[in-house]
Amino acid sequence: MTKNFSVLVFSLLLSGCSFSGIFFPIDNRPDEQNIGRFEAISLTASDGAKIKHYLFKPETEHKATIFAFQGSGSKVVNWYKVIKPLVDDGYQVFMMDYRGFGDSQGTADHSLVAQDASNALTYLVGRSDVSNRPVLVLGQSYGGQVAIYVAHQHSELVDALITEGTFTSFSDEAAYSSPWIVRPLIRAIFTEPYIAADLISDIEIPMLIVHSSNDKIVPFHMAQTLYASANSEKQLWEIRGKHVAGLIDLPQEYISKVNGLLLLSHHKASR
Structure with missing residues (x-):
């Protein structure tokens, strides 16, 4: 028992330097072919990596x-x-391929992805077809971490925040996905560049937190923690179904919630 536990601890220590790898599994699925009308954009990150972005456009004039x-x-x-x-x-x-995914260069890392997101948001709000309309940020699962980060760092550029199926912190999610006996060790060993549950308390824009009460990947209590930590105008929408499947299972209800959030948001003329 002692020997096996020591091996486990040693393995965790070795994996600590690549903690980001837990959250960025390799995607071997084939590309979807029908992705509608879009503009492809390549932005250069601070370290020189080329990051690929897509701007998907509706058939009619966009409202936000x-x-x-x-x-x-x-x-x-x-x-x-x-x-x-x-x-x-x-x-x-507007969406971006994380480092190492699609045509984006580099290797995914929490801090670098956060920097890429900040860079992309700055680019986005500077576009003439964006600057005169509201900008919302939406993050699903891991993406909710990034959405909370950019909304916190650039609240003057964002009018509303939406998260779905996101977790309170990287270490919380890693611990939840591990055997209970090593959870305290995981929290003690690993460091993280930011903690979403802390950042969300300082965000002052309207927000919608969506989460399935039977989510088997990210537990619903994490959404409750995020909601309790938030201090702005907020709503917790409890749904049922698989992890981050709200827009697929409940598209009309989801759109209605987003449209309601849009009405609450205040477009900043100074942008």
Whole structure:
């Protein structure tokens, strides 16, 4: 027992230097072919890596722009079917491929992805087809961490925040996914660049927190913690179903919630 536990501890210590790898599994799924009308954009990160972005456009004039951050296990083109109801309802949706996914260069890392997201948001709000309309940020699962980060860092550029199936912190989620006996050790060993449950308390824009009460990947109590920590105008929408499947299972209800949030948001003329 002691020997086996020591081996386990040693393995965890060795994996600590690549903690980001837990959240960025390799995606071997084939690309979706039908991804609607879009503009492909390449931005250069601070370390020189080329990061690929997509701006999906509705058939009619868009009413707002949503910067959507997908879960960590797939390329944007495989996530399009999830955000398609937003595009169909008249939203312009901007997404980025995380480092190492799709045509984006580099290796995914929590801090670097956060920097890429900040860089992309600055670019996005500077576009003439974005600057005169509201900008919302949406994050699903891992993407909720990034959405909370950019909304906290750039609250003056964002009008509203939406998270779905996101977790309170990287270490909380890693611990939840591990055997109970090593959970305290995981929290003690691993460091993280930011903690979403802390950042969300300082965000002052309206927000919608969506989470399935029978989510088997990220427990519902994490959504309750995020909601309790938030101090702005907020709503917790409890749904049922699989992890981050709200836009697929409940598209009309989801769109109605987003439209309601849009009405609460205040477009900043100074942007």
